[in-house]
């Protein structure tokens with residue numbers, strides 16, 4: 001297998017069906033996520049974004065179809081090559097997924113310690129450099145539970161990128177962050193991309209701000225399929241009603257044609273009101 005340090009790695013989804021035991025989440029999807037670009041995957045909650053990432057990094061096998069990374073068919077490779085390919089991907093999990101029993105420096109050193117025989121001194125140098133890139137160099141000796149959510153995400157990113165993977169996948173890197181920290185995370189991904197022009201970065205996000213800030217390419221999942229796959233500019237110019245609604249949240253209002261399934265009977269409402277009034281009157 002080539003080193004992959006100097007070329008773009010496209011990701012191709014071919015007739016891909018993904019899901020869990022009794023449930024299909026994405027059905028026969030076909031798409032190319034272009035190499036050497038930042039792609040943002042969007043879609044409603046529960047639409048299958050994290051599921052797709054989990055399959056892309058080889059943590060779960062598809063029900064049917066293929067995932068091609070560059071020219072390699074991920075799930076058709078012999079075990080040794082499958083493992084080698086997985087090493088070429090870095091993943092930032094939704095919660096950072098750092099090991100609580102190790103400080104940051106050790107967490108980030110882990111992939112290098114496991115997969116290389118570099119001397120400790122060199123590993124330490126790489127770890128500190130990578131922490132510096134995510135603005136966390138002062139926290140090398142901290143444990144994950146001593147950090148804020150945003151810091152854990154940045155540390156998770158440091159661990160994902162310490163091996164300079166040609167493919168970097170990030171699940172919700174900005175969710176739960178305040179707008180300034182989120183913007184810093186976006187800036188960080190852009191800087192990382194600038195420093196590694198060949199890197200393929202795939203970011204799952206709810207965050208339209210992030211889409212506009214970082215994406216070259218966008219993919220929108222909806223109802224088990226792909227509602228859009230193309231450049232950010234094309235997405236912004238779309239005339240598709242679903243996509244327009246998705247991009248302009250002010251257009252979304254509750255569907256009042258749907259009756260709630262668990263509506264209260266009028267007499268129940270009255271009964272509750274009386275009981276609560278009674279409670280408030282008690283001293």
Ligand SMILES: Nc1ncnc2c1ncn2[C@@H]1O[C@H](COP(=O)(O)OP(=O)(O)OP(=O)(O)O)[C@@H](O)[C@H]1O
Pocket residue numbers: 020021023025043044045046047048049050051052
């Ligand atoms: N481990 C699992 N076992 C069974 N079903 C799962 C599992 N993980 C997710 N699902 C189901 O798969 C569907 C897609 O979930 P997924 O987590 O991929 O959505 P998502 O797009 O990442 O949502 P969010 O934006 O809320 O993170 C959901 O219906 C969910 O219930």
Ligand SMILES: [Mg+2]
Pocket residue numbers: 049050051094
């Ligand atoms: Mg998710």
